[in-house]
Every structure is written in C-alpha cells, then in structure tokens.
Amino acid sequence: MDNITPILLSGGAGTRLWPVSRRVLPKQFAKLIGDESLFSKAARRLAELNWEAPIIVTGDGYRFLVRDQLAEAKAEARCILIEPEGRNTAPAILAAALIAQETDPKSLLLAAPSDHLIMDTNAFGDAVQCGVETALGGAIVTFGITPTRPETGYGYLELAEAVGGSSALPLKRFVEKPDVQTAAAMIANGSHLWNAGIFLFRADVLVKAFATHQPDILETVRNAVQGRTKDLGFERLDADAWGQVESISIDYAIMEKIDHIKVVPYSGDWSDLGNWEALWRESEPDEHGVVTVGDATALDCSSSYLRSDDDRLAVVGMGLENVMVVATQDAVLVADKSNAQQVKQAVDVLSKKGSKQADSFPRDHRPWGYYDVLALSDRFQVKRLVVNPGAALSLQSHVHRAEHWVVVSGTARVTIDSAVSLVSENELVYVPLGAKHRLENPGKVPMELIEVQSGSYLGEDDIVRYDDPYGRR
Template sequence: MIYPVVLCGGSGTRLWPSSRRAFPKQFAALAGKQSLFQKALARLGGPEFGAPILVTNDDFRFLVEEQAAALGLLDARILLEPAMRNTAPAVLTAALTLQAQPEALMLVAPSDHMIRDTEGFRTSVALAAQAAQKGALVTFGVEPDRPETGFGYLKLAGPAAVGQMVAVSGFVEKPDRDTAAGLLEQDNVLWNAGMFMFRVRDILQAYRQHAPHMLALCEAAVAQGEEDLGFFRLAADPYEKIEAISFDYAILGKAESIVAVPLASDWSDLGSWDSLHAVSAEGPEQLSQMGPVTAIDCENVLLRSEEENIRLVGLGLKNTVAVAMRDAVLVASLDHAQDVKKTVDALKADAVPQAEDYPRFYRPWGWYETLCLGERFQVKRIMVKPGGILSLQSHVHRSEHWIVVAGTAQVTVGDSVKLLSENQSVYVPLGEIHRMENTGKVPMYLIEVQTGAYLGEDDIVRYEDVYNRD
C-alpha cells in the first residue's frame, strides 16, 4: 500500500494576484476547474493508494478539508502544523503517524505542481516502489530543457533515462545561470521534482541517523498532539523548537542509497506566470487565454480574468502577462515573470491589503466577499454551505440587514429563531445576539448590508462557535 503525503501548507508570491498569502496557488484553479491541490489528490488516488495524509496549517485547514471532500475524499488524515518549518519536519510527522505500518510506502508530493500525464506518472511511481521496497530512498527527477536557476538539480551516477533507476551522486541547489547552463549539457543531470518515496521504517531510520534532535521533537509533537474537529493538531511547544530545514538538506544530502527515477510524464512546478504560459499557450501566436478575455493581434501572451463581469482585452500585446481580479490587476513582461515577488514586496511596504489578502475570505462555514465598501456602510455576498453554522455573536459598532437570494437560512436574532427563504430578509440591530445557519442541502447565498461607525472584522463578540474559534 502506498500512502500519499501531500504537502499543502506553503504560500507563494510569484503568481500574484491569483496566489496570495491568504489563498496560495495550490488552492487556485489555475489550469482547469479543479485546483492544483485537487489535481494532485486525483492522480494519487486508486486501489494502490491508501488514505492520503495532508499536511497543512491552521489557516488552510477548512479549505483543505472542503476541497478534498469535493473529490469524495472523506478519509484523508489532515495534520496541522503550528508553525511553518519547511519540508523535513512535515515529512517526519507524516511518517510518525504511519510507524505502526513500517513496511508501508510513503509517496511525498507537493500540492502545487502540474502533471497532466497521469498514466506516465503512475508508471514512474510503480518503478520507484520497486526500489523503495528494497530499502532505497527514492527521489523523482525531470529531464531539464533550459538552464533553470529556480530549481534544484540531481547529479546521477550515470546517464538518465526514462524507465530506469539511477543512483544519485550529489545535489545542486538553485545554481546561477552559468552553472545551470553547464549542467544542461550533461547527460547525468535531472531537475529535482521535490517528490520522494520510501518505506516508513527506512525513512524513520534515516531521521534517527541524520536528524535525531528533530526526531525527538517531532515525536513529542505527535504524542502531545490532539484531535480537533476531524483534524490532528500537532503540539505547538515542541514543534516550534524544530529547525526550519528542507527534506533535501536534512536527509537526502546525508543519506546513502538514494535513487532517482526520471518522470515518464510531463511536469511543471507552476512557480510563475511564464511557467503557466509555457504549459497552456496554444496556436502559432502562443496565446494563453483564461476566463472572459479577448486577444487581438497578440503574440506570446497570457491573459487571465478571474471575474465573469470583468472583460480583459489585449490589443497588440507581445510577450506580456495580464491578470485581472476584482481588487487587483497585474500587467508585466513575461521576461520579468520571475520578479513578481518584487511587486508583492512593494505593496507590503505600502501596507496595501491586496499584497496578502484575497478578495474572497474563506471560513469553515463557507465564504464571503465585499461587493461595495463606503463610509459607514459595506455590502457583502455570503455563501453558507449545507450544514454551515456561523458563530452566535454580536457587534458593538454596526447593525446588519440580511437578504436571502438563494437557498434557505435559519436565522437567530435575540430570542427569535425563524427560517428565511429566497427574497426574504431580516434586520439585526446593533448589539443584538444573532446567528445564521444553513440547514438545507444546497448552498445558501445572501446579501449582507452593514451600517455603522466601524465595520472591521474584529468587531465580533462570540458566545458560541461549533468550529472552536476564539
């Protein structure tokens, strides 16, 4: 049995504005209707795979659960890291949850990579399983096609060939352009795809040998951890003491019996807009068009609009990326796609909310988005999923009007509890205790109009909350 371990707690900035700290790229539908995280889960499912272990953090726990459930994965084990400590502790804690099955195989994979050839990928996984069952630590590699400076490289003991396993003789971490160009000329070099396979007992032994202090802290984090609403929350005190270090540095660079399997499929880390353009561009003009967009006399261009009511038109553009969202627009040269992080840094320096906040805010009960914001008023659109319950709360500085536009809402205002159906509304006076719940079987949508002197999200006094939020 192969247990997928999917790492889905990180955040990136090079795909801003679609990817932000509050909603990183693995949860975005960048290539199709499913998110990259969901695509990863789909290719790691089937009779040869056990229930996946999903490693994330508190910010994304309900988003991970919801997107997994949308695929019918109700048995996934979700581990919550109390602090970001890179990949080495994440892999180790996942292994510790499987230590009762020492002969089981673990397949560690990022949640934000794109692989379209699932059959070819699984062929490579089957080959890797043969080596892992014999005690090898297996890493997956990709044949390089350009002098990429953003990837790590695997140096092999012999020529790399799809369908064959080759011993790893060394690692090169994100080289400069001249070094990358030299590596490209060699036949025994692969990009490091950041995916690994091994038996549980072999990887635990590797940590005992090469990272014993980390092993002790992770064992304590698991032993002192606790179940929380279907998640497993690792204990914060020991986990926060762990060094932040990658799995490659902590283990692979020190261990023996490292084997590389060249992927028999396509692969992209989708780390920037130019990499998304490379896998999605079509036709002789090399156009990548996503959402309501129109390209006129354009060449080598990516156009993306994430709002159905915002039509993005490119006229006479060349070598350009343009991304339109409700609250932000990016226009950049594809040659500078790797530098989008500078944009985020500049926005953060100016305290611009769009640097990290996403226009749609996800909550365990659903989501909300601001449609209009002015002095002393705000209009929101709210979706409450079936079974979703907002906390019993009150506000000190604002009153609210709720108008149901789809579905049915069970509404508590003071001592009154009643059902509101489509086109019905209710008024929540300032200071009144209130709650909203979707007791139906379809999503419930409503428009909320807030009025008052202060409209911030921290103007909430909670009395009860089924999601154990403060």
C-alpha cells in the same frame, strides 16, 4: 501495486503566482488550469492509483479548504494534520512519517507537493512503481524530471551515470538553481534531471536518517506528534513543541547528507507551476504563442499570457510581446514574462506598504461558505454571503455594528436572541447591535444573502462567539 501511503504537502504560499495566489488562498487551492484546483487534481490522482488514503499536512487556515476540496475530488484522507505554523518540508514530512510509523514502522510513504501539475496519472504511477523495490530495500528514492529546456527556476539532480531506462539510478549530488548557461551545459551532458521534490521511502528509514543527521529536529517533531490533539476531524500538532522546530527543507536537512538515495527518471508531463511563465507554457499557447483565460482578448499579440479572473473585468491586450497580464477583482499584474520569477518581490513591496492585496482577497472563504465585500466605507459595509447547504455561522454578537440581512436565494434559519425564524427570498432581517444571532442554511442548495453592516467599527475582529461548529474563538 504495493500499499503506498502518500504524504500530500499542502501548506505553501505560491507568491510567484500573485495576484491569483495569495496567503489566504495559495496556488494549490486556486483554479489555475481548468475548473479544478491543483490540490483537487492531486487528491484525485492519488485516489485513481488505488494507493492508501493520504496523510495531508496543511496549515490551520487551510483545513476547511482541504476538507471541501477532498470532497469535490471524491477522495478521502487517512489524516489531515494541522501545522500550527509553517516549518518547511523537513518537519512536515517527518511528522507524517512518525504518524505512519505508529501503525507500521516500515510503511512505504510517498511525499509529494500538492501544487504540481501531472497530466498522465498512469505514467506517474508507473514511475513510482519503478522505485518501490529500491525503497523497500532501504534506500530513499527521489524522482528526476527529464529536462526539456535550460530551466533556471528548478534545482537539478546530477546522476552518477548517464540517464538510461527507468530504473533507480545512484545520485551523485544535488545542484542548486543554475544560471541559464550552466543549465544548458548540464542538460547537454545527459546526466542531469530536474529535482521534482518527490520522495519514496520507508517510514523507519527516514526516521533513522533524522536520528543520525538531525536529532534535534527529530526530538521536537516527535514531541509535537505525541502531543497532537483531535479537532473536528483534524489532528493538530502540539503548538508549543512545534514552535521549537527548525524551519528547513527536506533537501537541506536530510537528502544532501545521506548516501543511500536513488533517482528514478520521469519523462512524463510535469510542472510545478511555479510562476506565470510556467502557466503560460502549460496552457497550450496558440500559433502566435498567446494564451487567453477568462474575459481576455489579444489583438496583434505574441508570446503573451492574458487572464481575467473576474467576469466583470475585460482584459484587452494590443501589440504585446512577451508580456503577462493577470487581472483579479482588486489587482492587476502587468510584467514582461522574463520577470516571472520576480513577482514575489512585488508581493514583498505590497506587504511593506500595508496593502491588503498582498495577502487577501475581497472574497473570504470560510468553513461555512464565503463572502464577497461589495462596498466599504467608514460607517458601512456591504457583503454578499453564500452559505453552503446544511452549514451554519457561529452564534455571535457585535459590539460596534448592527446588521441588515436580505435573503436573495434559498431559505435562511435566523436566530436573534431567543427568537428563531425562517427567512425566505426577498425578506429582510434586522440584527440590532449587541444581539446574539446566528445564520443557518437548512436547505439542500447554497443560500445567498446581502448583508449591510453599519456602525463605528466594521473589522472582522468585532465578533464575540458563544458557540461555533468549527471550533473558532
């Protein structure tokens, strides 16, 4: 198979899958189906196809999630490119193309989201291979999914001729998300496919398209790429230049303006898992149309999705029809399945109310592991910390709080001012207010401890860092 370098886009928010997908842990990094995230599935899929290691584009807050989930998938990256802030797909894809162009101006690139569900790796690889010759010849190839229903949540590709075979076909036009009647009519005429948002192209072809149709974007993105810096194995785009880049999708910026675009039909299993109804559909409902996930029980229900992501919280549905119930540790969504596309409106309302549940979880993932907030009051907070093997927190101090640590599994190496000690299970450590301290896991298994904070202010910004292995300030 030709040397294809994937561009894996990993910066989206996925608010339609709230409360499981939130800004701090969006859907591509969540375990929505099975025990593996969509990002891990995508990285493993690309590795199994024996293509080149991907260029991954993501946000600053997700860089360590990308690193850790690549390791879980036993996959590597050519480059993990950090966007200072999200600018939609056009600048992200262009930045990756410019980096690929530095070593080979005619690099063959496949730009794909990391949050799509593609079950048949070989079928997907075969579809991409069908577009290789066309892409090498100077066209931009996109992939159209054979529609199975009049879907209103997807854009469509109208072909210049009826679908036949699997060769690259000329595109007539892009079609915006239609109403259900229009979608049904488009499917009936046999010349429309769902727009998967996956593109195959030579690097120089895409850059030339930007030079012709979006020269301002090309200039600012080029400046950001040229000014990028290395940081702990990541590459950061220049923040000042990136801040001047227009936020725009690749469809609007380029694809709808060019005439050298072809479409390869793909009839294999595919879903963008854009909402809970899509997840219900892909989770193989039982004979009553019911899906249960986690500690969920359905009694006399039909066409419904019941999910609990907290093993301490049992979800029971009785007499439900066409309903989705999704429970996490701190939030519950109850809605008719017909409102699946409108879930993001709930997130907007919660954000305006200042609700923490709009964006964050009680569990906060950090580069060294994670912590759960177990209890919070005005003068104290209780956390459960899990520190990965070999990982360390920053050397830090606090202005407003003291801390008590109890190791419950594993062994901790603790620094308090100039004293360093090993702390075993069931042993207690006191960190006085203002003391410089550090917590490390020198072992080969995760280390777990309970942290009790007490003081006049308990916010996460009450941290003064003196040394940090992850480059945080």
